[in-house]
Every structure is written in structure tokens, then in C-alpha cells.
Amino acid sequence: MSDGPAPVLRAAGLVRTHHGESGPAHAVRGVDLSVHQGEFVAITGPSGAGKSTLLHLLGGLQQPDSGSIWLGGERTDAWRETRWAVERRRRIGIVFQFFNLVSNLSVADNVELPALLAGVPPRRARAERESLLAELGIAGKERSMPGELSGGEQQRVALARALVNHPPLLLADEPAGSLDSKGTREVMRLLSRFHQRGQTIVLVTHDARLASAAGRVISFFDGRIADDAQLDTAPARRPGTSGVLKLKD
Numbered sequence: 317m318s319d320g321p322a323p324v325l326r327a328a329g330l331v332r333t334h335h336g337e338s339g340p341a342h343a344v345r346g347v348d349l350s351v352h353q354g355e356f357v358a359i360t361g362p363s364g365a366g367k368s369t370l371l372h373l374l375g376g377l378q379q380p381d382s383g384s385i386w387l388g389g390e391r392t393d394a395w396r397e398t399r400w401a402v403e404r405r406r407r408i409g410i411v412f413q414f415f416n417l418v419s420n421l422s423v424a425d426n427v428e429l430p431a432l433l434a435g436v437p438p439r440r441a442r443a444e445r446e447s448l449l450a451e452l453g454i455a456g457k458e459r460s461m462p463g464e465l466s467g468g469e470q471q472r473v474a475l476a477r478a479l480v481n482h483p484p485l486l487l488a489d490e491p492a493g494s495l496d497s498k499g500t501r502e503v504m505r506l507l508s509r510f511h512q513r514g515q516t517i518v519l520v521t522h523d524a525r526l527a528s529a530a531g532r533v534i535s536f537f538d539g540r541i542a543d544d545a546q547l548d549t550a551p552a553r554r555p556g557t558s559g560v561l562k563l564k565d
């Protein structure tokens with residue numbers, strides 16, 4: 317093992333089988349993975365390959381049948397649901413395809429909630445929320461309810477909520493999956509921007525074009541890593557570019 321800093325995330329021997337009505341689905345069949353500080357990793361692959369299951373395991377939203385996960389060098393095997401919930405608040409931001417905002421809370425409350433739950437004083441939570449919403453281009457929407465926003469705006473709120481506690485790791489599960497091409501470009505541009513500032517990101521997408529915004533692309537197939545490639549053209553290596561995304565309107 318090297319003497320460098322511990323990976324932000326490490327997984328070893330992860331296995332997870334779902335037991336559905338149509339029998340067992342071997343979603344994750346043995347995954348070893350390390351993600352280092354500042355990396356932008358895309359996990360891509362066909363529908364049903366097990367990408368979402370893997371991301372859920374990495375974020376502690378589901379537990380593996382076997383294998384281990386380390387966050388910042390700390391082994392999580394003994395963590396149960398409540399411990400994961402507490403640790404996630406500080407250490408892992410997650411954005412989902414369908415945003416998962418709390419529909420009866422305002423934009424401001426949605427973003428501040430994880431900070432308040434983590435014990436951040438209200439004034440600081442408010443300041444964090446203000447600066448994130450401004451940065452994400454949705455200042456002025458604080459009082460809106462999620463249902464009053466476009467999909468792209470909701471995803472930006474979800475990003476603000478995910479980042480409000482400055483987590484070392486951002487997980488994104490098809491964050492543009494329910495957006496039109498304009499919203500898709502916007503979300504990917506924002507992810508690239510946060511990445512250029514040092515945010516570590518693991519993105520799951522079935523869309524190879526979106527994956528090309530990352531610096532490292534893992535091809536996932538049938539529950540396993542089929543390929544793990546560094547891209548030379550990644551935005552992080554070319555600061556100031558907006559990435560290699562070229563989506564049509």
C-alpha cells in the first residue's frame with residue numbers, strides 16, 4: 317500500500333444480490349474500487365448492469381451481502397442504518413434522477429435541512445444556502461416550493477442540498493436522467509465546475525456522452541467492472557474548458 321492519503325472512498329469485494337419476484341438478480345458481483353480526492357469518476361453501462369445498486373452500496377443506502385467500504389480510510393462494516401445516515405450528512409452528498417426534494421418544504425428549507433440536522437448553527441446554514449443558491453443560479457427561488465420549479469431548477473436545488481455540508485464525496489445517480497438536453501448540459505456543467513474546484517464526484521449514467529465529462533470512466537457490465545479508463549480530455553486536466561460535452565438542443 318502507498319503512504320499517500322487514504323482514498324476518499326474504497327470498496328473491496330462488494331457483492332449484492334436482490335431477491336425479487338422474478339428470482340435473484342446478481343446486481344453487483346464483486347467490485348473493488350478506490351476513488352481519490354479530486355477525482356471525477358463516471359460509472360457507465362447498460363440498463364440493468366447494476367450501476368445504481370453499486371452507487372447505493374457506496375452511499376450506504378443499501379448494504380452489501382459481502383465486501384467492505386471505507387470512507388476516508390474508515391471502515392464502515394459495523395455501521396448500521398442510523399450511523400450511515402449521520403455519516404452521510406457530513407461526508408456524502410447524493411443527487412438522484414428524480415431529485416428527491418421534500419415537496420412540502422421550500423427551496424430554502426430543503427437546502428438548509430441537512431446542515432441543521434448536522435448541527436450547523438442556523439445562521440451559518442442560511443449563509444451556506446444563500447451562497448450555494450447564488451452560485452447555482454437560482455437565488456430568488458428560496459421561497460418557492462419544489463413543485464413550482466422546472467426539473468433543471470429542482471436538480472440545482474438538489475445539488476445545493478447535497479453540497480451544503482461540504483461533503484468530501486458527491487454521488488450522482490443519473491442526475492440528468494429526467495431532464496431535457498438543456499437541463500442535462502446545465503447539470504453537467506455544474507458538476508464539472510464543482511469538480512474543477514476539487515469536489516470528488518462519482519457519477520452513474522447510462523449515457524456515454526455524459527460520462528465523457530469525467531476524468532475516469534468505469535464501464536460496468538453484468539455486476540462487474542469491465543473497464544476502468546483515465547480520459548486525457550477530462551476537464552480537470554484542462555482548467556478553463558467547459559468539458560467535452562457537446563449535446564444537441
Ligand SMILES: Nc1ncnc2c1ncn2[C@@H]1O[C@H](COP(=O)(O)OP(=O)(O)OP(=O)(O)O)[C@@H](O)[C@H]1O
Pocket residue numbers: 334335336337341342343361362363364365366367368369370522
Ligand atoms: N429492489 C430490487 N429488487 C429486485 N431486483 C432489483 C432491485 N433493484 C435492482 N434490481 C435488479 O438488479 C439489477 C441491477 O439493477 P440496477 O438498477 O442496479 O442497474 P442499473 O445499471 O442502474 O440500471 P438502469 O440504468 O436501468 O438504472 C437489475 O436486474 C434489476 O432488475
